[in-house]
Amino acid sequence: MSESRSSIRHGTLAELGEFAIIDLVTPTAPAPAGVRVGPGDDTAEVEVRNGRALFSTDILVENRHFRRDWSSAYDVGRRAAAANMADIAAMGGTATALTVGFAAPGDLPAQWACDLASGIADEAALVGAAVVGGDVTSAEHVIVSVSVLGTCEGDPVLRSGARPGDVVAAAGRIGWAGAGYHVLARGFRSPRVLVEAYRRPEPDYEAGPDAAAAGASALIDACDGLVADLGHIASSSGVAIDVRTDAFEVAEPLQAVGAALGVDPLTFILSGGDDHTMLATFGPEVVLGERWRRIGTVATGEGVRVDGEPYQGEAGHQHFR
């Protein structure tokens, strides 16, 4: 970064103005090979394998999806990119390009916008993706809208393919981010490992293409909460899903926080979102790879049962409620 570029970051967005901000947050790293036109023109141009693009968008609103006193700008960026890239993985694909719509109050330090952009770029780089465009404007609160393009080797894995007799499996951490959220919401900052799991989720991006290659019948990532998201598979597929809680290893930090807050730690696992755990169903003949943990089975019927009973806990967050 040049000296003038670094000194300008000490101002606020209003002091810089739109074009200087765009300059400041535009990636300086060379674009990956598949990006034919990067930021700076009317649109980007990105190569898409097989001529089939996966395409999705998420909108994050300050004080709803993140709090500036809970997360650094860098972590908000990591988390926003992760949410979108996990959606691509949850189709069995890999993210290749992101665009970012950013709105913020004029008194926001320019450094905040820079750190946000760094977080998004660093998370994208984990899978070889890049930020290829965006839009910057002013608003009362910080809004981060990330859209993502991805590609898939073969057909994407939908939510609708689960069949009775299939095995339900999960890849990646479950409940850690949800527990971290509970910790932060009570005004605590530790255990740090859970707070960090909330601030910077670590989706198992490779689990998506891995599930597709293994012939998964359905695939989703847990963002609303495990039961809520398995419910999406159940309703899309027209099946019931039985989850067994003895399949989960309740890790020590979850136990400790559950005890401290007086919450059954299984609540974090069953209701907590934000970990972007990959949830897949596989035909009974499939031998699960080592990243997959069997957590239940698919049956005829509807809805999600936990240990044979309809789940009574909260089923995940719904906005406007």
Added chain:
Amino acid sequence: MSESRSSIRHGTLAELGEFAIIDLVTPTAPAPAGVRVGPGDDTAEVEVRNGRALFSTDILVENRHFRRDWSSAYDVGRRAAAANMADIAAMGGTATALTVGFAAPGDLPAQWACDLASGIADEAALVGAAVVGGDVTSAEHVIVSVSVLGTCEGDPVLRSGARPGDVVAAAGRIGWAGAGYHVLARGFRSPRVLVEAYRRPEPDYEAGPDAAAAGASALIDACDGLVADLGHIASSSGVAIDVRTDAFEVAEPLQAVGAALGVDPLTFILSGGDDHTMLATFGPEVVLGERWRRIGTVATGEGVRVDGEPYQGEAGHQHFR
């Protein structure tokens, strides 16, 4: 639309909750042929001609980019989609798929969200594109973030290809939306034709692919204002652009409003944005099709000159200023 669907629209977003809102605004029309997976899964899947996707995003914030007392929800939708699809056209391409990030206060009538969705869908349908996904959440103000995918027959036309000796040409209305903005900002509602031009711009979407086919050397759409956007071509191409004001036909409504407001109507043409006029440069040997109006020439040097002089008017809107 079913009766239950129509009656639910009388509530507010908070009364409906996130999932019912998504149901309500999700397109019911069959998806166009190129949409392999539409709304309802983790991402959409869209076919992309040539395996090369044009990709862009815009974020519109209430009271910055639109006012609910100036524009209907339907018109906000038309305008938001138009801005994005014009960006695709300004690469020489055609939009195929859109995603929408929507944030709004809980007391917003559900009908507003429905009308916004209709406006976006109807504008998209003008070029055979469709809304394939989105995200809904709550916020203090209405935010509409539209992302768009598009395809191009050949290479996209960038801003950077203009060469001295090229002709500068424009397709579509210029200054009408800008004049409409001035009218609304002064508290008036007529002339209706200008107010409507602001509320619902009508980009000449076909002019983009047409320019590409004719071998345009550079292409952009006027959203910041004619001089500002020609300035982007000039700086990206490392050239100067000379605009001749006698090339513009100052239409009667612009003259009338200019006289009424005491503003030189050329100001609307040179500084007004929002019409998404297509601006292209062509080699001197190209015979311009009938939709193109020659408005200037490309020269060595830098910047944009109007009738031989550096332009003194405001050069277009910059956020945070």
